[in-house]
Amino acid sequence: MVIVDYYTREHTLALIADLAGQGFHSAIVVDNTGDSEYRQGWASLPPWARLIASAKRAGFGAGVNLGAAQLTGCDILLVLNSDIRLISGDLVVLAAELLDRRVGVLAPRIVDRDGVSQSDAAGPFLTLGAPDRKQVPRTGWVTGACFLTPVELFCRVGGFDERFFMYWEDVDYCRRLADLGFAADVSAAACVMHVSGASELSRAARYTRASRSRDLYLRKWNFVLPVRIAYRLMSLLKLLWLRRASV
Template identity: 30%
Template sequence: MRFSAVIVNYASWPHTLRCVESLLGAGDPEIVVVDNDREEPPELPEGVRLLRNPENLGFARACNRGLRTSSGEIVVFVNPDVIVERDFFERLGEFFCGAPQAGVAGPRIVDGTGALQLSARREVNLASGLLGRTSLLTRAFPKSRLVRRMFPAAGEPGAPVAVDWVSGACLAARREVLEELGGFDERFFMYFEDADLCRRARQAGWKVFYLPRVQVVHHTGASSGDRTRAILRLHKSAFLYHRKHGPHGPFGIYDLLVLLGLCARAGVRLAGTLRPQGE
C-alpha cells in the first residue's frame, strides 16, 4: 500500500523538518510540503516535493493542492508540529487493508508530555460547544460519561472505533474517498475542514475510525501563529460549518442564536488573550 504525506507549512520550518524526518523514519512515503509562507525555505531531504504558494491560501486549499500532486492510495494530512512513530505506516496500512469500509482514520494523539489529546469526536452540537476539547468542564471531568460520549478517545479504547470526526492534525484518507468528495471544502480557511470532510465521507457511505494503537506526538500550537487571529478563524469556521450542515429554523432563528453564541464564546476567548501574564 502506497502512502502520500501532505504537510502544510506556515512559519514553522523547524517543526516541518522534524516532521519530515519522522515520516521518512517510519517508511518510504511520498512527501509533499505545501508552503504558505513567504520566507525562503531550507533545503529539504532528497525526494521531498515542495510546492510554494504566492500567499497564505489557508489550510484546506493548501491540502488540496498537495493532494492533486500526490499519488498514494492513502493520503495522510499531517501538521508540521506532529511527530509520527516508527511503526506509523505499518500499523496504518494493516488497518486500511483489513477495513475496506474505512474511508478516513485518525491516530491516537498525545502532546509533548505524553498527555492524551481528545482528537476523536462525535458530531458537533450544543454540548460540544460547551465541552470543547480543552474547556474547563472537559479538563475538570475528563472521565465523565458525557466527556467519554463526546470524545471517544477519552475512554481509551483498545481497538479501532467508529467515530464521527477525527482531527486534521493527523488525518489519513483513501484517495478514492478524497476524489469522490472533491477534497477539503476550500471555504474553510482553517479549522472545521476536518469535521466537514469526515461528515461528507459518512454521508457518502464510508466510515470514520479512531485508531488507538497508532500514535503520534502533537506539539500543540507550534504552528498556529497569532492567537487572536486563530480564535477569530476558529469561530468563523464553526459558523460556516453550522450554515452548511446545521438546522436553520424559521426565519433563520437558529442561525442567529448560533451566531450570537459563537460571538460570545469568541469574546471570552479573546478576553483571555488580553489578560496580563502572571494572572
C-alpha cells in the first residue's frame, strides 16, 4: 500500500494504527512535503512502515507513483490519502473481490465525518463536449482517496499522470483503464471515513486546484473549446463566491 502525506502526520499515524488493526504490516509512507525539517519527525512510525521522502513538493499522483515504484512482490496496489480512517469491513476482502470481479479499480464506500456518503467519491465520466460521446466509456470513476488496483494495470498505463498536481488524476486514471476495458466500482465490503482537506484548510485553495486539474482533464481528452470555456467561467464565479464567503 502507498500512503501519501503532506503535513498530515497525525492523520497518517492514526491510519497506520487502523491498518495494523486489520492485520496489515507493510506500507510505504511518502512524505510529499520536500521539507527536510518535517522529515525528521517520523520517529514514531512503526518499523513495518517504510518512509520515502520526496525531494520536492510533488502532487498527489507523483507521490503515489514514487511509492508504487518501491513496491516488490505485490499484485495489488492500495492507494490511501493520509486523512482516511477505517470504519467498518475489511480492505483485505476488497482485495479478493477486486481479483474475483476482474475490475480495474475497486473502492470502499467513503463517508464524511458525519457518516454521510461523499457525493464526490465516485461518478460517471463527463460526456458533454466530448469529441465523440458514443466512445466515452459507460463505466465511471472512483476517488483516489482510497482504492485498490492491480499493480500490473497500474504499471501498464504508467501510473498516475503527474501533470495533475492534485484532483482529477483519479478520474483520468480510471478513464485510461476504462478504455482498456477495465471498469471502476464501489464495494459495500468496507467503509472508510475521509477527512477531506486535511492538508489544505482553505476551500478556495482546494477549489482552485480542482478547477485547474479539471481544465487539464478536459484538454487532455479533447473536449470542445466552448465547454472548456464554460467550465472555466463557472469556476471563476464560484471562486469569487468562496472568497467573499471567507471574508
